[in-house]
Amino acid sequence: MEITEAELRAMAKSVDERHRDAMRTFGDDAREAHRGVASAGRRRILAGAGIGGVALAVGAAVGPASWLSSASAQGISDEDLAAFAQSVELAAVAVYGMAAAALSAATKPVGVLFQMHHQQHADAFAAVAKTKAVKGPNQKLVTALTPALQAVKDEKSALELAFILENQAAETYAFGLTVAAGAAAYGGMATILPIESEHAAVLGAALGKSLADIFVNGAFESTAVGDGKDVKKGLDPAVFPVS
Amino acid sequence: MTEFNNDEVRRELRSIDEVQRSVDRSWRSVLTQLFDPASGFSTDEKAGILGVPSRRQMLRFGGLTVAGAALLAACGDDGGSSSSATTRAASSATTGAPATTVGSASMDLTLAKTAASLEALAVATYDTAIKSGLVKTAAIGDAAKLFQAHHQAHLDALNAVVAQSGAAKITTPNDGVKKAIVDPAVAAAKTEADIVNLAFTLEDAAAQTYVFAATQLSKPALRSTIMTIGGVEARHRALLAVIAQGKKPADVFPSGFFKADNPLPAAALIS
Numbered sequence: 231m232e233i234t235e236a237e238l239r240a241m242a243k244s245v246d247e248r249h250r251d252a253m254r255t256f257g258d259d260a261r262e263a264h265r266g267v268a269s270a271g272r273r274r275i276l277a278g279a280g281i282g283g284v285a286l287a288v289g290a291a292v293g294p295a296s297w298l299s300s301a302s303a304q305g306i307s308d309e310d311l312a313a314f315a316q317s318v319e320l321a322a323v324a325v326y327g328m329a330a331a332a333l334s335a336a337t338k339p340v341g342v343l344f345q346m347h348h349q350q351h352a353d354a355f356a357a358v359a360k361t362k363a364v365k366g367p368n369q370k371l372v373t374a375l376t377p378a379l380q381a382v383k384d385e386k387s388a389l390e391l392a393f394i395l396e397n398q399a400a401e402t403y404a405f406g407l408t409v410a411a412g413a414a415a416y417g418g419m420a421t422i423l424p425i426e427s428e429h430a431a432v433l434g435a436a437l438g439k440s441l442a443d444i445f446v447n448g449a450f451e452s453t454a455v456g457d458g459k460d461v462k463k464g465l466d467p468a469v470f471p472v473s
Numbered sequence: 474m475t476e477f478n479n480d481e482v483r484r485e486l487r488s489i490d491e492v493q494r495s496v497d498r499s500w501r502s503v504l505t506q507l508f509d510p511a512s513g514f515s516t517d518e519k520a521g522i523l524g525v526p527s528r529r530q531m532l533r534f535g536g537l538t539v540a541g542a543a544l545l546a547a548c549g550d551d552g553g554s555s556s557s558a559t560t561r562a563a564s565s566a567t568t569g570a571p572a573t574t575v576g577s578a579s580m581d582l583t584l585a586k587t588a589a590s591l592e593a594l595a596v597a598t599y600d601t602a603i604k605s606g607l608v609k610t611a612a613i614g615d616a617a618k619l620f621q622a623h624h625q626a627h628l629d630a631l632n633a634v635v636a637q638s639g640a641a642k643i644t645t646p647n648d649g650v651k652k653a654i655v656d657p658a659v660a661a662a663k664t665e666a667d668i669v670n671l672a673f674t675l676e677d678a679a680a681q682t683y684v685f686a687a688t689q690l691s692k693p694a695l696r697s698t699i700m701t702i703g704g705v706e707a708r709h710r711a712l713l714a715v716i717a718q719g720k721k722p723a724d725v726f727p728s729g730f731f732k733a734d735n736p737l738p739a740a741a742l743i744s
Contacts, residue, residue, distance in 0.1 A: 233484070346730050354730075400704050406692060406697075413688065417731040419700075420733065423704050423707075445619075445705065448623075
């Protein structure tokens with residue numbers, strides 16, 4: 231399943247439109263927010279009813295057992311989780327920047343635009359992380375990715391690296407959603423996860439991968455996390471702590 | 474297929490940069506203020522900024538008689554006082570409304586059932602597409618079969634949830650969406666492109682439904698699980714758009730962040 235350069239350029243135009251759509255409502259949203267209310271306090275949108283049967287059933291039915299592992303055991307807070315997510319997004323921004331030199335003129339705009347998405351995501355997570363927001367990319371992740379970056383010799387290898395990272399980002403958020411407690415954190419992850427999945431799908435198509443290879447975990451995104459070496463697993467906050 | 478020259482692409486990118494830079498600083502400032510506990514912004518306002526449905530948006534569920542008072546009581550006010558289970562129960566009893574409130578187990582079940590019915594509809598629709606004789610391109614036929622298998626796996630997983638909660642498994646396609654979208658499209662389908670367009674519409678609605686559900690479900694495990702499905706629907710959507718539909722992605726992607734509002738007609742919710 232090949233994708234033409236023209237299609238790839240069209241994708242760039244599409245992302246442009248998406249971005250413009252998002253920005254178009256920014257002013258109104260900001261004005262609406264600034265109307266202000268008297269009350270304060272960080273509260274969850276959803277008030278739990280105290281009945282966990284369905285949740286437990288879902289976990290048992292379809293949730294990989296590995297979701298029980300890292301972050302929940304770490305007792306990670308939403309702010310910590312958001313800071314970690316921000317650091318991952320900033321690492322993605324850095325990777326796209328470093329890989330850009332290997333991209334052709336036709337493909338580079340797509341890389342630039344996906345990089346821009348990741349910057350937007352990083353900004354959104356920084357707002358959730360508040361005082362725990364990081365100043366730069368996840369250094370341990372950048373270090374782990376350095377050999378792969380050094381091995382990028384051509385466009386194909388650059389896109390392959392991006393494909394892996396986008397998949398891992400989606401998986402990281404599927405994992406993060408098992409931990410996030412507040413609406414800002416899980417709302418952000420829920421709206422960002424499918425974008426990373428779409429990035430991965432578009433890159434997979436651009437690489438000429440088979441459909442089976444584009445869906446790296448089959449019918450479900452994985453919530454498993456690991457050390458970054460497996461495209462089928464997200465990034466474990468315990469392996470890539472924010473410094 | 475429209476071609477873009479490099480100059481055109483560069484011009485567009487410069488334009489994007491200008492737009493981005495013009496709002497980025499303000500955006501960061503607004504977000505920082507928004508989530509400052511002392512900001513005074515209500516939960517609904519925060520939700521609105523992030524694209525997360527507010528509690529009041531749940532009132533759009535026309536098929537459910539959720540009273541506003543009960544809903545707000547269940548979700549808590551913005552003034553800092555906690556809403557007790559007693560308050561929720563009293564409100565529900567007073568209004569006679571079903572306990573289908575945001576973040577409640579009953580809403581969880583409603584969303585699981587509705588999602589299962591959408592998966593059943595997707596399985597049936599892909600079956601119709603495959604047997605229609607209209608799909609001529611082998612790659613599109615293969616994609617339809619794979620996507621159908623994914624939806625069957627999703628249906629099985631969601632039905633396991635539904636069954637474990639004590640409710641009957643969902644085997645019937647979502648009637649509200651079927652009547653509103655699928656039946657008219659199938660009746661009018663004349664070409665492969667018509668079939669692909671229908672598939673895209675369904676995948677788009679499914680993906681958005683899952684994002685919406687993720688903002689409404691009561692437990693982290695539920696939210697994660699629903700998005701392990703939602704992410705795959707998004708992949709379906711993107712691939713149909715780029716590979717099969719052949720239209721410009723600019724006409725496909727509505728935003729840099731996935732929409733989180735409920736895309737379904739009121740009759741589509743299954744309580």
